[in-house]
Amino acid sequence: MSSSGSSSLPRMSNIDDVLAVAIECGSDLAKVAQYLLPALIKLCNSHHGKGQDVLLQAAQGNRDPLTIVDAQEHSLAYVYILATRANDSLEDATAWRDLVPYIDVFVSHFRAQQLHLENPKVHDLAVAITAIAAKKGVDPKWGAETLNALLYRFTSPIPGQLTTLHTILATYLMGIDQPGFAHQWVLSRPLTDASRRYSPIRATDVIEYFYAGGCAYLQLGDWDRAESFFEQCITVPAHSAHDRQVLANKKLILAQLLRDGKIKALPSYVSPPVARNLRRFMQPYTAFADTYASKDRGITQSSLEEVASIHASVFDTDGVVPLITILIQRHPLRRIQRLGNSFTKLSIRDVVAVLALVGAQEAVSDAEQRVLALLQQLIANGELQATLTPHDPSPILTFNPSTAVLPASGGGAAAAAKPFASLESIATLSQQMHLLQQWNTRLDAKEREIARSAKYVQKQQSAINAVGAGRMGGPGGQGGPAGWAGGMMFDDDVNEDVFA
Numbered sequence: 001m002s003s004s005g006s007s008s009l010p011r012m013s014n015i016d017d018v019l020a021v022a023i024e025c026g027s028d029l030a031k032v033a034q035y036l037l038p039a040l041i042k043l044c045n046s047h048h049g050k051g052q053d054v055l056l057q058a059a060q061g062n063r064d065p066l067t068i069v070d071a072q073e074h075s076l077a078y079v080y081i082l083a084t085r086a087n088d089s090l091e092d093a094t095a096w097r098d099l100v101p102y103i104d105v106f107v108s109h110f111r112a113q114q115l116h117l118e119n120p121k122v123h124d125l126a127v128a129i130t131a132i133a134a135k136k137g138v139d140p141k142w143g144a145e146t147l148n149a150l151l152y153r154f155t156s157p158i159p160g161q162l163t164t165l166h167t168i169l170a171t172y173l174m175g176i177d178q179p180g181f182a183h184q185w186v187l188s189r190p191l192t193d194a195s196r197r198y199s200p201i202r203a204t205d206v207i208e209y210f211y212a213g214g215c216a217y218l219q220l221g222d223w224d225r226a227e228s229f230f231e232q233c234i235t236v237p238a239h240s241a242h243d244r245q246v247l248a249n250k251k252l253i254l255a256q257l258l259r260d261g262k263i264k265a266l267p268s269y270v271s272p273p274v275a276r277n278l279r280r281f282m283q284p285y286t287a288f289a290d291t292y293a294s295k296d297r298g299i300t301q302s303s304l305e306e307v308a309s310i311h312a313s314v315f316d317t318d319g320v321v322p323l324i325t326i327l328i329q330r331h332p333l334r335r336i337q338r339l340g341n342s343f344t345k346l347s348i349r350d351v352v353a354v355l356a357l358v359g360a361q362e363a364v365s366d367a368e369q370r371v372l373a374l375l376q377q378l379i380a381n382g383e384l385q386a387t388l389t390p391h392d393p394s395p396i397l398t399f400n401p402s403t404a405v406l407p408a409s410g411g412g413a414a415a416a417a418k419p420f421a422s423l424e425s426i427a428t429l430s431q432q433m434h435l436l437q438q439w440n441t442r443l444d445a446k447e448r449e450i451a452r453s454a455k456y457v458q459k460q461q462s463a464i465n466a467v468g469a470g471r472m473g474g475p476g477g478q479g480g481p482a483g484w485a486g487g488m489m490f491d492d493d494v495n496e497d498v499f500a
Contacts, residue, residue, distance in 0.1 A: 012043045015057040022077030055084040075110040083121040086128035107149040126168045140176045160192035163199035170212040179216035187213045211244040223259035241277035253285045261334040262293040284311035340399035349394040
């Protein structure tokens with residue numbers, strides 16, 4: 001083989017030519033890159049893409065080509081033949097079943113360096129594996145383990161690179177309802193780059209990867225990671241919002257509600273075309289979120305169920321009904337947690353009263369027992385940071401300091417943000433404020449009455465005239481600097497206790 005240029009590429013007119021070049025190049029990476037890879041690319045692109053049919057042929061003597069080349073020594077030629085045959089055999093049960101042992105051998109022995117030579121066939125093989133794994137009678141576990149072995153071996157020399165194999169495996173695992181393995185095998189791997197050098201990755205592959213990850217963490221109840229993956233999904237630049245980005249934004253809203261009880265604005269780095277498209281589809285979700293986050297004491301689970309009913313068709317189509325149900329079930333918890341921002345402790349009776357938790361045709365005592373049981377469960381599960389203390393006539397719920405969102409100590413605004421000790425302290429404060437308002441009203445009325453007094457107006461006018469004549473204050477007057485009155489004078493009619 002000569003290295004003088006593309007005109008000297010080995011000629012591949014049949015499968016035996018392919019095998020001969022592969023064996024001659026062996027595991028020499030330089031020769032594989034210079035001769036074998038360009039020749040295979042030229043073959044597959046010839047005859048309008050039909051040239052790769054050569055890879056479907058049997059070798060001389062009707063031998064299987066995959067028994068002639070070695071999966072480790074001749075990894076590039078092996079994957080070209082294997083991927084082409086696998087995708088071609090999907091409609092022939094006998095053919096694809098015969099290829100399964102070769103796939104198993106390949107994913108365990110190939111040399112990744114040969115497959116990193118700008119080679120799309122690894123992606124094609126992964127697509128074929130997912131198709132075979134979906135066939136009737138094939139254990140989905142085989143597909144998961146095979147794709148994982150392929151991903152692990154392929155990416156070990158290039159940690160941090162996002163490839164199409166990540167997307168294919170994550171999507172496959174979510175398709176067979178295995179979010180735990182999706183986290184363990186794919187999503188937990190740190191990623192720093194997405195280069196087309198190692199796979200034919202596109203923006204849609206990146207979007208699909210982060211969408212699958214967000215869905216996995218939603219199922220696992222990891223709201224933080226779900227939010228992170230959905231945010232990365234919707235921030236992938238695009239000319240318009242991809243369908244998966246729309247769904248990601250909807251589920252991002254639900255993840256934020258599950259974690260914080262409220263939603264945040266879209267990240268500022270979402271591309272403007274995507275942001276505009278996303279807003280068109282969010283109304284049912286923002287309506288539910290606004291109701292959920294409302295501090296109105298009248299908002300109950302029934303209120304949320306009503307909003308969910310109005311948008312039921314949208315939520316059902318989007319497949320988020322289970323999440324909506326969880327949010328409605330957790331709404332009392334969210335309301336109780338918010339009490340920790342205002343109180344340090346409350347009786348169960350006060351909790352029921354403040355949150356209006358007495359159901360229709362339900363006795364107050366029954367509501368208190370129901371809420372007490374809920375609080376005991378939430379505290380035991382670690383969902384509510386508080387303690388319950390027996391007390392007559394109603395147990396006391398004491399919130400831990402960490403429950404409060406607002407600062408609990410310090411000066412200035414922080415000191416003003418301290419939670420109240422109990423419902424009674426708020427009642428006392430309300431009474432004091434009401435009394436102060438009454439005094440302010442009486443004082444305003446008395447001031448208006450004084451201002452209308454003829455003797456008071458005459459006395460004020462005399463005082464003003466006296467200033468000009470030098471009879472009060474300053475030079476010639478008594479007391480104080482120039483221009484100030486020497487003392488305050490009250491007429492008998494107005495010198496009275498205004499608070500009487």
